[in-house]
Amino acid sequence: MRLPADIADVDAAPLLCAGLTTFNALRNSGARAGEVVAILGIGGLGHLGVQFARKMGFVTVAVALGQDTAPLARELGAHHYIDAATQNVAEALQALGGARVILATAPSGKAMTAAIGGLGLNGKMIMVGWSEQPVEVPIPQFVMRRNSIQGWPSGIASESQEALAFSVLAGVKPMIEEYPLSKAAEAYERAMAGKARFRVVLRPDQ
Structure with a gap:
């Protein structure tokens, strides 16, 4: 693959790993512009996920621990912020109409389980954060709302080039x-x- 001429090497490096993973997961998620997409965890993966979600036209919700992260989440482009330390994440997402996609970047099965109830009709949780903890699935909800869970690893060389091109075009920066x-x-x-x-x-x- 070729690096775009107007991107620094040090910025390209994370975009070829965390960036590619979140970019690919979101663009293949089935969500459409204007739908609610939540990014669970604002770390190495999540801070890029928030930027991509906003630039792709989704109603972007950042979910993290503590109010100290709220200013950063909004700076990255989040329309809404949910403090998982003080709020019920699932209820907060349902108050926004339910998430079409929850991109789970936090390395915590417990956090994913707590958020999964926030999926709306045809909602999908995409797991990219790595955790040895299991995720508990509420079967009645998954049946009635037609929910699903998917994992997403990364991508191939051509997709890396597309991720970088989009990042340059949209102003996504690690x-x-x-x-x-x-x-x-x-x-x-x-x-x-x-x-x-x-x-x-x-x-x-x-």
Whole structure:
């Protein structure tokens, strides 16, 4: 694949992983512009998911823990913010008409289970966050609302190029922390500790 001329290498790197995953999941979700799409978790995947959802024309709902994240969610393009620490996520989504899609980026089966009741008619939860915890499915709801669950891994080279092209066109940009290659170990530790906001990118030493 070819990198667009007007994108920095350090920005392209996360877009070829977290960006490709969320971009592909959303554009293949079946949701149409104007429908409610919720992004569960505002981290390395989620902060890009919110941007893509807004740029694709969805009514974008960000779901995360704490009111401290609300300003960031709105800065990224969210129309609505749900604080999972103080609100019932499923009820809040139903108050918005029910989600056509919930893009689950948070690495928590428990959080996914708590949100799944927010799916509307023909709603779908797409799981991209990795969790060893199981997700509990309310069978009556899934039958009556025709709900579904899907996983989405990533994409292929041509889709990577499309993700980058869309990002440049729509102004989607990752939030990154840059480290020189000589500090790779330090960068790795920060990423593994969950302290990075939101992706650590290594660059050559100056």
